[in-house]
Amino acid sequence: MHTAAVVGTGLVGTSIALALTARGVTTHVIDRDRHRVRIAAARGAGTPEPPSAPVDIAVICVPPSEIARTIADHQKARLAKVYTDVASVKALPHAECLALGCDTTALVGGHPLAGRERSGPLAARADLFHDRHWVLTPTSETSEDALNRALELVSLCGAVPVLLDPPEHDRAVALVSHLPHLMASLTAARLLEGEDQAVRLAGRGMRDVTRIAAGDAALWTDILAANAAAVSVLLAELTADLRRTADALARLTDGDPEQQHGALADLTDVLRRGSEGRARITAPYGGGGMGSATSLSVSISGQDRRLERLLDDVSEARVDLEDMAFPDTPAPPHGAVELLVAPDAARPLTDALRERGWAVR
Structure with missing residues (x-):
């Protein structure tokens, strides 16, 4: 080319x-x-x-x-x-x-x-x-x-x-892109009705869930309209899950112990299925699921590249480490350190560390 x-x-x-x-x-x-x-x-x-x-x-x-x-x-x-x-x-x-x-x-x-x-x-x-x-x-x-x-x-x-x-693509992105964007927008829209003190308490969880809701509304209207058939099917299925969850929570307020036991079982099932679904997300190139870890090798040679500073920068990036290892010699504070993170956190952490001057591969 x-x-x-x-x-x-x-x-x-x-x-x-x-x-x-x-x-x-x-x-x-x-x-x-x-x-x-x-x-x-x-x-x-x-x-x-x-x-x-x-x-x-x-x-x-x-x-x-x-x-x-x-x-x-x-x-x-x-x-x-x-x-x-x-x-x-x-x-x-x-x-x-x-x-x-x-x-x-x-x-x-x-x-x-x-x-x-x-x-x-x-x-x-x-x-x-x-x-x-x-x-x-x-x-x-x-x-x-x-x-x-x-x-x-x-x-x-x-x-x-x-x-x-083309149809296979549209069904796939309806599940992994279009429906999540719609749900992020619906969740973020609830903040408009929240009291100021409640919104001020929003932390990383709410920010992560609603991050993509910041996209261009006009563009996403165009996208959802063009893939309406595939998204509407998924939304109907999700609506059934929401109704089941809302019913379980309502039954928990009932004084009947038997009703409460069944409601807890339904609620646990919803959360368990969510955890299992999350585990199916794979890393790039078809790597392992969320249970596996991606390795990032970070050079810490030189007097200004202390291990303490690296861990501070990882903390600033708001990424949780699964583990860390020291595969190279000499040992820290020189040489390299291996950071193990969840596959979906590897890219954000790499970008954040490189912005702070670290050599990452």
Whole structure:
């Protein structure tokens, strides 16, 4: 890949452009918002000038409802040889592309599963996709050349490719992305009704549960509307669980010991199933579940890299260590230390420690 165009300079689009530019790909950034283009270009994401010839690939980074029309317009203008997108819904945009007469042989749906609470080009990072899953959804019309080019894009961005068909993708993200976002928003909305003293008591648990609720409301309305069928099924199932839980809690206030015993059993079952479901989440590359640990090796050589300071910085990052070991010699305070953390905490801790000047691998 020598040339690329990124259409849409939000968080994801600018991060892709930064990653491609860092790998030596001549990248053109395109957006109707000239202010965002200027910021993206100033950050080194690429050139704001249009390409003089069709680029190797165009990455369409606009909301799901705009994907098909954007692809149709740019195919008509011969922007690129191959097209992909980053929308978190795949079946509906593909159907709309077919309806508009797009050349779907040169089209591969895509969805990088990475993001941040912040949005826009100022929040973009070239390493946003490192070791993250990036779903590609080729169809029966997709050419081999188009798929290979999309796979090269994923590789250049440091992500891990996953191939699914569009409906399978939409069912999967409804479960692991769209429903959690909706539940985080509903939970966070309860804070609007809470008394000030109650809200002031909100700690790490509430912050973790509601973190993704800070996303763009208009964008998420677009996403949920495009995947309404899959999300509504899951929401109906969750509603049944909520009713069962509410009923169990109501029975606990009943004076009947037998009713209370059954309610406690139902409540325990709900919490147990949640714990078992959480344990199914795996680390990147299909590693172990939450019961296993990921190892981070941190260099602590030098007089200013004391073990005490490292543990203070881990504490500041609000990450719990599973264990620690000293695999290298000499022993601390020099050499290296191995930190063992839950797989989903490895990335946040690595980022936090690197920001504090530690060498982490």
